[in-house]
Amino acid sequence: MAAIREEITRALSEDSSAMSNITVAGAGAQLDDDASDRVSASTPPTSLAESGSLGSGKKPIAETSLKDQDGSTLRPRRTRSCVTSYNINKLAKAQIANSQGSASRNVSGLTGRTLVGEDDEDATPYGNKSGKALAMEWESSRASPARKKLRTLQRKPSVKDKVKKVVGNVRSVLGKRGRDVMEVGKRTLGMGEREEATKQSKILKQLDTGKKGVLDELDLDEDFSVPVRPTKKAKLDRAALKEKTLTPVLQATLPLPTEATSGKKWQKQGLYVGQPSDAPTNQNGSRKKLHKKRPQSSASDATIDVSMEEADIPPKPSFMPLPMFKYLEKTRPFVIPYDVFAPSFKKGDEKPKDWHQINKNRLIGEAKELWEDEKLAASACSCLPPTTDGDEGCGEHCWNRIMMYECNDKNCNLSASQCSNRQFADLTKRVKKGGAFDVGVEVVKTDKRGFGVRACRAFAPGEIIMEYTGEVISEAECQRRMRELYQNKQCYYLMELERGLIIDGTRGSMARFINHSCEPNCDVRMVKVNDVPRMGVFAGESGIVTGQELSYDYNFDNFGSTHQICYCGAPSCRGFLSKRLNAVEQKKMLKVELERQRKEAEEAQRKAVEEQRRKKIKTDRGSSWRGWLAVDDPETKERLKREKREREEAEKSSSRAMRLARRRESMPPTQVKPTAEKPDTKRRRTTTVEFETIRRVSTETSADEEVLAGAQVVKRTGRKSRVVSTASSISASTRGKETVVSVATREGLVDSEDNIFLFVPDKDGEGSTGVEKNRPGSKAASKSKEAIKSVGRVVKSFTGSSVKSSTSSGGSNKLRQTMLSFSKIE
Numbered sequence: 001m002a003a004i005r006e007e008i009t010r011a012l013s014e015d016s017s018a019m020s021n022i023t024v025a026g027a028g029a030q031l032d033d034d035a036s037d038r039v040s041a042s043t044p045p046t047s048l049a050e051s052g053s054l055g056s057g058k059k060p061i062a063e064t065s066l067k068d069q070d071g072s073t074l075r076p077r078r079t080r081s082c083v084t085s086y087n088i089n090k091l092a093k094a095q096i097a098n099s100q101g102s103a104s105r106n107v108s109g110l111t112g113r114t115l116v117g118e119d120d121e122d123a124t125p126y127g128n129k130s131g132k133a134l135a136m137e138w139e140s141s142r143a144s145p146a147r148k149k150l151r152t153l154q155r156k157p158s159v160k161d162k163v164k165k166v167v168g169n170v171r172s173v174l175g176k177r178g179r180d181v182m183e184v185g186k187r188t189l190g191m192g193e194r195e196e197a198t199k200q201s202k203i204l205k206q207l208d209t210g211k212k213g214v215l216d217e218l219d220l221d222e223d224f225s226v227p228v229r230p231t232k233k234a235k236l237d238r239a240a241l242k243e244k245t246l247t248p249v250l251q252a253t254l255p256l257p258t259e260a261t262s263g264k265k266w267q268k269q270g271l272y273v274g275q276p277s278d279a280p281t282n283q284n285g286s287r288k289k290l291h292k293k294r295p296q297s298s299a300s301d302a303t304i305d306v307s308m309e310e311a312d313i314p315p316k317p318s319f320m321p322l323p324m325f326k327y328l329e330k331t332r333p334f335v336i337p338y339d340v341f342a343p344s345f346k347k348g349d350e351k352p353k354d355w356h357q358i359n360k361n362r363l364i365g366e367a368k369e370l371w372e373d374e375k376l377a378a379s380a381c382s383c384l385p386p387t388t389d390g391d392e393g394c395g396e397h398c399w400n401r402i403m404m405y406e407c408n409d410k411n412c413n414l415s416a417s418q419c420s421n422r423q424f425a426d427l428t429k430r431v432k433k434g435g436a437f438d439v440g441v442e443v444v445k446t447d448k449r450g451f452g453v454r455a456c457r458a459f460a461p462g463e464i465i466m467e468y469t470g471e472v473i474s475e476a477e478c479q480r481r482m483r484e485l486y487q488n489k490q491c492y493y494l495m496e497l498e499r500g501l502i503i504d505g506t507r508g509s510m511a512r513f514i515n516h517s518c519e520p521n522c523d524v525r526m527v528k529v530n531d532v533p534r535m536g537v538f539a540g541e542s543g544i545v546t547g548q549e550l551s552y553d554y555n556f557d558n559f560g561s562t563h564q565i566c567y568c569g570a571p572s573c574r575g576f577l578s579k580r581l582n583a584v585e586q587k588k589m590l591k592v593e594l595e596r597q598r599k600e601a602e603e604a605q606r607k608a609v610e611e612q613r614r615k616k617i618k619t620d621r622g623s624s625w626r627g628w629l630a631v632d633d634p635e636t637k638e639r640l641k642r643e644k645r646e647r648e649e650a651e652k653s654s655s656r657a658m659r660l661a662r663r664r665e666s667m668p669p670t671q672v673k674p675t676a677e678k679p680d681t682k683r684r685r686t687t688t689v690e691f692e693t694i695r696r697v698s699t700e701t702s703a704d705e706e707v708l709a710g711a712q713v714v715k716r717t718g719r720k721s722r723v724v725s726t727a728s729s730i731s732a733s734t735r736g737k738e739t740v741v742s743v744a745t746r747e748g749l750v751d752s753e754d755n756i757f758l759f760v761p762d763k764d765g766e767g768s769t770g771v772e773k774n775r776p777g778s779k780a781a782s783k784s785k786e787a788i789k790s791v792g793r794v795v796k797s798f799t800g801s802s803v804k805s806s807t808s809s810g811g812s813n814k815l816r817q818t819m820l821s822f823s824k825i826e
C-alpha cells in the first residue's frame with residue numbers, strides 16, 4: 001500500500017528530474033496549466049503531442065495530500081474516466097528531460113499526468129526507463145508480456161475504475177449549484193490545481209476507510225473529474241495548440257515507430273494515441289472528419305528538426321481566421337451602392353416641373369444699377385497663423401468673419417490652408433468636382449410640404465452646404481412679380497439679399513427647395529465674397545448627417561403675405577411659416593388656411609370625379625373610337641374633302657376599277673353604257689336598255705330573216721292585263737318554214753298565262769317605232785291588244801304555256817329569253 005502511495009505523486013517543483021515527473025512551472029505557467037488541465041482532465045489527448053500525462057516519477061517531490069489546506073475534505077473537482085491508452089508524451093518529455101539533464105518546464109503547460117497504467121509501472125511497456133529503453137520498447141513485438149498486460153487492462157474495468165465512476169457520480173449528484181459554490185470558495189481561498197488534486201485524494205482516502213477499502217485499488221494520480229464531452233472547437237484548439245508545442249520536441253528526440261522498424265502501425269494522434277492502430281477504438285465518423293480537416297500533424301514528419309528554444313516559444317493561440325479578415329486584407333476598388341449612400345430619385349419619383357436651375361446670381365433690371373451704385377466697404381483681418389497643428393486661423397474673432405466678409409488673398413494674411421473663413425471658395429472647389437457627394441444635396445419629395453432638400457453626405461457644424469442663388473431683383477420688381485406672376489402660387493422663392501435686393505429663386509439653385517422648420521438644422525446667411533454679397537446655406541450647430549432633410553427658419557427670410565400652416569413636425573412648432581402670431585392672428589390665419597384647404601380639397605374632388613367620368617366614357621367607347629371632329633371648322637372640312645377625293649382616286653385606280661374599265665372597253669359599243677349621260681331614274685334606265693337591245697336586234701338581223709318589229713308580253717292578273725315587258729331583244733331566224741324568234745325581256749320569264757305578241761313592221765316600216773311607243777309604262781303600252789295593233793301588225797300571239805323559256809347570263813341586267821317558235825307567216 002505504501003509503495004503504491006509513493007507512486008501516487010505529482011511533480012510540483014521545477015527541478016524534478018526527467019526520470020521523475022515532468023514538472024509544472026510556476027506562476028507563469030499556472031494559467032496554462034489550469035487551462036490545459038481543465039481540458040485534458042476531462043478529455044483524453046487527441047494527438048501524440050497532446051497528452052498532458054506523464055508517468056509518475058521515481059522520486060516524488062511532494063506527496064500529494066488527500067486533505068485540503070484547511071484540512072477539510074473536499075471531493076475531487078472532476079473524475080476522469082479511465083482511458084486505456086499509453087501516454088507517449090510522458091515518455092517523450094522524459095526523454096527530453098533526460099537529454100537536457102533536467103526538464104525545467106513542460107512546454108505545453110500540461111500537468112503531465114499519466115492516463116493509464118501508472119498504478120503499476122511494470123505493467124507499462126515502457127515504464128520510466130531511459131530513452132534507449134524507450135526506443136527499444138517501440139520496437140517491441142506485439143506479443144510482449146507487458147503489452148498483453150496492457151491489453152488486459154484495457155479490456156477489463158477494474159474495481160478501481162468502478163469506484164472512480166462512483167466518485168464521479170457523487171460529484172455530479174451535487175449538481176451545478178453545488179459545484180459553483182465549490183468553485184467560488186476555491187477561488188476565494190486561492191486554491192490552485194494542487195489543492196484540487198489534494199481534495200481528490202482526500203475523498204479517495206475516505207473511501208478507503210471502510211472494511212473493504214478500495215484505496216489500494218486506485219490510481220490516485222488520476223483525475224476523477226466527470227468526463228465532459230469537449231466541444232468541437234475546444235478539441236480543435238487544444239489539438240492545434242499542443243501539436244504546435246509538443247510535437248517538435250518529440251520529433252527532435254523520440255524516434256517514432258515506423259512501419260519499417262516495428263512492422264506495426266501506431267496511433268500517432270487522436271484519442272487512442274500510442275496504441276496499435278488495430279486496437280479497438282470508438283472512433284466515429286465525425287472524429288475521422290476532424291482528423292481529415294486538421295493540418296498534418298508534425299508528429300508524422302520525423303524529419304523536421306526543431307530546437308528546444310523554438311519549442312519554448314509560447315504557442316500562438318490557433319484560432320481559425322474569420323473569413324472577413326482575409327477579405328479585408330485584399331485591397332480592391334469598390335463602390336458603395338448608391339442608394340445606400342445617397343438614395344436619390346428613383347424611377348417614377350415625381351420631379352419638380354417648373355424649375356430652371358441657375359447656379360450663379362443673375363442681376364435683373366434695375367437691380368444692376370443698384371448693385372453698381374453702392375460699393376461695399378473694405379474689410380481686412382489681421383489674424384495670425386495657427387500655432388498648433390490642425391488648428392485653423394480666422395476663427396470667431398476674425399474681423400472679416402465678424403463683418404460677414406469671406407477672407408481671400410487680398411483681405412487676409414493667412415494661406416488658404418490656414419484660414420477657416422473661405423467657405424464659398426471651398427464650396428466652389430467642391431461643387432466643381434461635380435459628383436453627387438461633392439454637391440452633397442438632392443431634391444426629394446416630402447409628404448405635405450412639396451419638395452425638399454436632403455443631404456447626401458454629412459456636414460460639420462457651420463460648414464457651408466450650398467449657395468442660394470437666383471435672379472437678383474429690386475424690391476419694386478419683387479412687388480410686381482408678387483402681384484402679377486405669383487398671385488396664385490403657393491410657393492414663393494423670394495429671399496432678401498441686401499440693400500433692397502432680393503433673390504428670386506424661382507429660377508435658381510437647389511436651395512430654393514429647402515423647407516421651413518421651427519427647429520431648423522441650417523442657417524441661411526449673407527456673406528460678402530470678393531466684394532459681392534452671396535447667400536449661403538450653412539449647417540447648424542449640430543451639423544448634418546447623411547439623409548437628413550435640410551431646413552431653415554423662414555421667420556426672417558421668407559417673403560409671403562399669407563401665413564401657411566407649418567408641417568415641420570418639430571416639438572416647438574409655431575404653427576405657421578411666419579413669425580409667431582398672437583392668439584387673434586392665429587385664429588384668423590387658421591380660419592383662412594382651413595378655408596383654403598377646404599377649397600383645395602373640393603377642387604381636387606371635382607377633378608377626380610371629372611377624371612373618373614372621362615375614363616368611363618373612354619372605356620365605353622372602346623379602343624377604336626377616334627374622337628369627335630369639329631366639322632364646322634373650315635380646316636377640318638377641307639381636310640375631309642381632300643380625303644374623300646383621295647379615296648375616290650384610289651378607288652379608280654384600284655384593281656377592281658381597272659378591271660371594270662377593261663371590260664367596258666372590250667364590250668361592243670351597243671353594250672357600252674354611255675357614261676356621259678348618266679341615267680338618274682329607273683325608268684330612263686329601262687328605256688335605255690330597250691333602246692340598246694332593239695338596236696342590236698336590227699344590226700344582227702340577216703337578210704333572210706324576218707324582221708320583227710317587236711314583241712310584248714302581256715300579263716294577266718285576274719281580268720286585267722298589263723304589258724309587263726316589251727321585248728328587249730328579238731331575233732328571228734327562219735329554218736325552212738319555221739321561224740324561231742328569240743325574245744328577251746327584262747322582267748321575268750313568261751308565265752303560262754302571259755300573252756306574247758309579236759309584231760312585224762307595218763308596211764310603211766313604222767313597226768320598229770311602235771315598240772318604242774309601247775315601251776312599258778307608256779300610254780300605248782298600258783292599253784291592250786288594240787294599242788299594239790295600232791303600232792304594228794301582230795303576226796303571232798302565244799300564250800306562255802306554249803313558250804320555251806330560258807335565262808341567259810347578263811349580270812345585273814339579266815335578260816330572260818323566251819324562245820317563241822312559229823311558222824312563217826305567209
Ligand SMILES: C[S@@+](CC[C@H](N)C(=O)[O-])C[C@H]1O[C@@H](n2cnc3c(N)ncnc32)[C@H](O)[C@@H]1O
Pocket residue numbers: 448449450451452490491492493512513514515516517564565566567568577
Ligand atoms: C421655398 S418653398 C420650399 C420648396 C417647396 N416645398 C417646393 O416644393 O417647391 C416654400 C414653400 O414650401 C412649403 N413649405 C415649406 N416648408 C413648409 C412647412 N414646414 N410646412 C408646410 N409647408 C412648407 C410652403 O408651401 C412654402 O410656401
